[in-house]
Amino acid sequence: MSEGVRTIHQKGSRYYVHPETEALAPSVTSILNMESKPFLQQWSATMAAECAVTDLEVVQRIADRDRAAAVDFLKFAAKRYTKVRADVGSLVHDYFELRLRGETVPYPHHDVEPYVPHIEAWLDKYQPELCYAEDVAWSSQHDYAGSFDFMVKIGGATVLGDLKTSKSVYLSVALQLAAYAHSDNLITVDREILPFPQVDAGAVLHITPEKAEFRKVEVGDAIFGRFLNLRRVFTDSRASDAGIIGRAAWKNELSRATGTARRS
CATH class of the missing domain: 1.20.5 (Single alpha-helices involved in coiled-coils or other helix-helix interfaces)
Incomplete structure (x- = not known):
């Protein structure tokens, strides 16, 4: 089984490695940071x-x-909480992907069980036809890449979606989906490179143990422009700081001649 598109970490950010050219592209999530x-x-x-x-x-x-x-x-209390929530979110994403692919999951992980009724209800209501799931969007023009949660057909429309298990839905989901929707290529888990499909709409499926909501998300040029602003900030943040502040041209230090000062 293919391992998909490889990623590496540099200077605290994640980069995708192009399967043919070996070029590096910063991840969408790193740019959103x-x-x-x-x-x-x-x-x-x-x-x-x-x-x-x-x-x-x-x-x-x-x-x-x-x-x-x-x-x-x-x-590190906040980091521990985030780690636990991320682990649960990954399990929910795994279950959701399997169900999108039509697979049966008879014994879901106990942390996933509260989310199962919501996922099943959404699948039953919208009857989505799977196009792609957990594949990579790659922009050669703007130099970024990222894996999206799902692309499905609903009522004849191609919907690019993101699954969120956080407490709330934040504006960043629109920037994230807009970046994917404006990509040049789609790279499958088998590393097949395709033109990125035309997307009719963006959407977020927000699920918590208590409730689920399905919302349309704007992914047009205006939102994409906001993402590109962050892309430029990312480039600037990685620029070398060497030479911006030069060496001291003059110093003046207080004398430390006393024994007490020398011992301190």
């Missing part, structure tokens, strides 16, 4: 505070033995 998200700082602080209150005794026991470890335990 250039977008300012001031709410994340407050959210991270809240997660640390909630962890301190909820796990007060645990934090105290860790601190009694290793104060730095206790600080790290609180500092």
Whole structure:
């Protein structure tokens, strides 16, 4: 079985490796990380505070033995939560893809079970005809790539969609889908390179254990233009900073002649 398009990580970002040319293209998600998200700082602080209150005794026991470890335990509370949610999201995506392909999943993972009724209800209502799932969109013109969740036919229209299991749907999903929709090529899991199909609409399927919503997402030129702005920011952020601030042309340091100063 093919492993699909290979990816690598450089300087904290993910890059796709073109199966023929070996050219590198930054991932759509890495480009979207250039977008300012001031709410994340407050959210991270809240997660640390909630962890301190909820796990007060645990934090105290860790601190009694290793104060730095206790600080790290609180500092990384948001990352631990994100990791758990990402793992569950991956399992839900796997189930959704299998069901889109018409496969039966008799014993879904227990973390997936709350999502199953919503997925089955959506499949029953829309009867989507699968075109592609988890394949790669590649833009040679604008130099980026990314894997999209699904492309299906619904009522004769080609719909490019994204499955979200987060608490809310954010504007970034529109930028993400617009980037995919404006790609030059589609690269299948078998590394076959095709022209990217014409997309009639973008959509997001938002599923939580409590509810599911299917929404249209704008993926036209205006939204794509906003994504390209972030693409330029990504390029600028990777430019070398060498030489911007030169060496000191003049220094003046206080004398440390005393014995006390020398020992400090």
